[in-house]
Amino acid sequence: MVAYKSKTVERIRLPSREERERALEGAGYNVFNLDADDVFVDLLTDSGTGAMSDAQWAALLRGDESYAGSKSFHRLESAVADVMGFPHVVPAHQGRGAENVLYGTLLSDGDVALNNTHFDTTRAHVANQGADPVDCPVADARDPDAEGPFKGNFSVERAREVVDEVGAEAVPVVIQTITNNSAAGQPVSVENTRRVREFADEIDATFVIDACRFAENAYFVAEREAEFADAQVAEIAREQLGYADALVMSGKKDGLANAGGFVATDDADLYERCKGRAILYEGFPTYGGMAGRDLEAMAVGLREATEEAYVEDRVEQVRDLAAMLDEADVPVYTPAGGHAVYLDAEAIYPHLPAAEFPGQVLVCDLYREGGVRGVELGSFAFPGTDRPELVRLALPRRTYHREHLEHVVETAVAAVENAETATGLRVATEPAMPELRHFTAELEPVG
Structure with missing residues (x-):
């Protein structure tokens, strides 16, 4: 319907x-x-190309374009805390801006970043830091005809093989992309997210969730993971995202906005480090390269995405x-x-x-x-x-x-x-x- x-x-x-x-x-x-x-029909990307709701269009009119301390930023900050569970937010002009802020903070030359499957800009930002992006998809991800329920999962077994080769100290970041865009948009189970959390703890790595399509992923979890059969999308999203140390987000996907993104974390030290890089590349931390009206649209869109x-x-x-x-x-x-x-x-x-x-x-x-x-x-x-x-x-x-x-x-x-x-x-x-x-x-x- x-x-x-x-x-x-x-x-x-x-x-x-x-x-x-x-x-x-x-x-x-x-x-x-x-x-x-x-x-005629443009299916190049779903990033920033969607139609905003009437509530989002109305929100544009209250955009606070103040350089510092914008009311619109605080509304986005509140939406991220309510919907995603993270208190600290560093806005950026779009997802790749947020990737630059986060991975530029976490990665250095010679590091290795593990991901269920790196997407193009993620791979490029990792490589731009002199680090090596290594994919860890499950075996079924490469089979277009396999019918597994969670073909987007992160292979912890493959990740351990990489750690055995390079050493845990070379892997400061473990990333899980939900849904897994480069693996045909396949979903990731909450159980797999828990396993990745445990693995990241084992090797003392920061666990990042690329949350661009977090609500869509939660919908699949409700359908396919027995533990969550009676749960709401909003509940599942909070549960799954809560295992991460930080999120990187393009608000142009499940933020339902035409521009913007952010890094979110519950780590106060990481937040301060990201703010410093954001000022250099994106803008003051309460606008981050976004107009106030776009902050407003994303704040509304994040809430709508889990309806x-x-x-x-x-x-x-x-x-x-x-x-x-x-x-x-x-x-x-x-x-x-x-x-x-x-x-x-x-x-x-x-x-x-x-x-x-x-x-x-x-x-x-x-x-x-x-x-x-x-x-x-x-x-x-x-x-x-x-x-x-x-x-x-x-x-x-x-x-x-x-x-x-x-x-x-x-x-x-x-x-x-x-x-x-x-x-x-x-x-x-x-x-x-x-x-x-x-x-x-x-x-x-x-x-």
Whole structure:
């Protein structure tokens, strides 16, 4: 059941196929380089792209734009304490700003950071500190057809192997991302979070939860973890987040805002250290690079994100798209995650080797066939890692309707039907930092 109704609309247009072909070539076969006006259904990301509620729009008007001591900051601080359980908050302009503040504080040259699976900016921030980002996913995470309930879990066994190799003193940070974006948005169990807490204590490491999609994760826990069968999303979220020493958060996901993020902690010393770095890179600690009105919108959004009706509608829309694609014989990663459907490009283009980026080929074909923009999360986005060749279709929150989903399915079917004739891509130009190449690199057809 849909939990909201539209009060504002935006007209969108599907460019002609000829226009799409020209735009794709002009973008260097990288859809990050496309103009938004050239996209019909934009599933590039769910970060900051959703529709805000009427309560959030009303909150914008009371934004306190004071440089220091903003009332809007205190409302965000109160929301983080109530919803997430952490008393100390350092705001940032978005999630990667918060990553810079936290990991710049915790990591040094030669360190190792363990994560269930690092996402692109997380990996880049770890590497930027001279540290080594090491993924510790469970075995099923790399299998698009496995049906495990918590394929996003952190493998403590793999983490112990790494510690045996490098020594506990080299691992100051253990990170758990919920839901696990790079593992197809798969959820993480509370029991796994407890085990990671115990492991972090064993090696005297700071335990960080990347909480971007904490409410969506809690919804899966309520469904799949027997201990929490009768619990509310808000209760589960507080329980799970409470095992961490610190949170890093993009408020553009389950903060339901268009801008902003933060670091939160219950460690007073870590809070003071993060504040110092935040002043250098983000702004004074009571605005952190955000406008007061955006602080207000996020404070409201954090509370809305744990409302049962909202999060059920959110996750079920993603499931609907996955089911429609599966019924149309489009290979998808199963089970569906909380914020996106992930297409299995390797299954669609078995004749293309990883070196020719089958995921990026699919991204281009989706745009070419129907003006749909997704993002590759395979060998192009994560060079030098062993990842499935996946394409993420991330649904902006409270934005698209069933007719849009039907168009996405029709587009994907057309791409699959023409898959045998698809040719690969190679990198033509790329930035110096490999962890970030998919944002700006340009490609060209092979042959």
